[in-house]
Amino acid sequence: MNVNQSEASQPTxxxxxxxxxxxxxxxxxxxxxxxxxxxxxxxxxxxxxxxELSGAFSSGSERVLEVFPTIKGxxxxxxxxxxxxxxxxxxxxxxxxxxxxxxxVLNHLGVLADEQKEALRRYWRVNHx
Numbered sequence: 808m809n810v811n812q813s814e815a816s817q818p819t820x821x822x823x824x825x826x827x828x829x830x831x832x833x834x835x836x837x838x839x840x841x842x843x844x845x846x847x848x849x850x851x852x853x854x855x856x857x858x859e860l861s862g863a864f865s866s867g868s869e870r871v872l873e874v875f876p877t878i879k880g881x882x883x884x885x886x887x888x889x890x891x892x893x894x895x896x897x898x899x900x901x902x903x904x905x906x907x908x909x910x911x912v913l914n915h916l917g918v919l920a921d922e923q924k925e926a927l928r929r930y931w932r933v934n935h936x
Contacts, residue, residue, distance in 0.1 A: 817877075818849060820894055827900035846903065849875050850891070851884050852910040881915035885923055889930060 818826075829842035851874040878884050888908040892901055912919070912927065919927075 820891075823849065823891060824895055824897045824900045827895075827897065827903040831899050831903055846907070848873060849878075850888055850904060850907045851875075851878060852907055852914065853881050853884070854910050854914040881911055881918050882920060882923060885911055885919060885927070889926065892930070892934075 823846075826842040826845050829838050830846055831839075833839045833842065874884075875887075878887065885908065888904050888911070891904050892908070895901060895904075908927075916924070
């Protein structure tokens with residue numbers, strides 16, 4: 808995804824909710840693909856295959872995956888996803904981000920700080936008991 812000026816700033820909760828809804832329920836495959844691309848940028852799992860990213864990989868010393876600038880790795884991505892889960896009341900948004908967070912945690916548990924692991928455990932106990 809080529810980042811333009813509007814995508815380089817923090818999206819609103821409403822924008823994120825709208826993209827989650829489009830990614831899961833838009834009638835047009837183009838709308839779903841566009842929303843999914845935006846959401847991968849803001850909620851990366853650092854686990855996507857080359858086929859899923861369709862050209863987001865680069866060579867040399869450049870970043871392998873284009874992500875929102877404040878996200879430096881899986882730990883920051885987990886924090887943003889957890890924040891979003893607490894903020895959004897939309898079922899489709901929560902469903903989408905839970906799937907992304909699950910992939911992130913399963914593939915990168917070792918890089919999360921103990922405090923983050925405990926925060927995720929508490930979140931799951933409270934919200935999925």
